[in-house]
Amino acid sequence: MIVRHVNDVIGTENEVRTDTWISRRVLLKKDGMGFSFHETIILPGTETHIHYKNHLEAVWCVEGDGEIETIADGKKYALGPGVVYALNEHDEHYLRGGKMPLRVICVFNPPVSGQEVHDADGVYPADLD
Structure with a gap:
């Protein structure tokens, strides 16, 4: 069983920051779950x-607005608590x-490995491992 608290990720290599977002990667590829899970x-x-x-x-949007x-x-969609969206067709988009x-x-x-950030085309690289 894996048990983690998001606070344990803050300030570690699993908290990735850019000019527009902060991603706390709680479950990663190395955890073997078949997906990764982030706040x-x-x-x-x-x-x-x-x-x-x-x-x-x-x-899943849980707090704030965008x-x-x-x-x-x-098409534009308002984001706020309770809204879920899925990029099921690799939808290219702007997130504001x-x-x-x-x-x-x-x-x-x-799942992501942990340090991914968007390239110039907005893409996370494919994990070749």
Whole structure:
């Protein structure tokens, strides 16, 4: 059994920070679960271009506000507590922070190894291990 508290991730190599988000990777590929599990904070007033070509992601918004905009059709969706979205078609999108930090819980398949950040195209690299 794996038991962890998100506070144990804060300040370690498993807390990855960029200019637009902070991701606390609680379960990773090395844990052998077949997915990774993260708490991510989207910073207010930011925009992140994301295109997970190599991963599927499900996101549960639990606190704060924001917006997601799909690039293919320009549709915008308000994000806030209770909203779940799934990038089941590797949807390229913009993720925007609102007025308050947006705290989300994310699941990635395949799981990430831990230090991934988006490349210039918004992609996490494929894990070749």
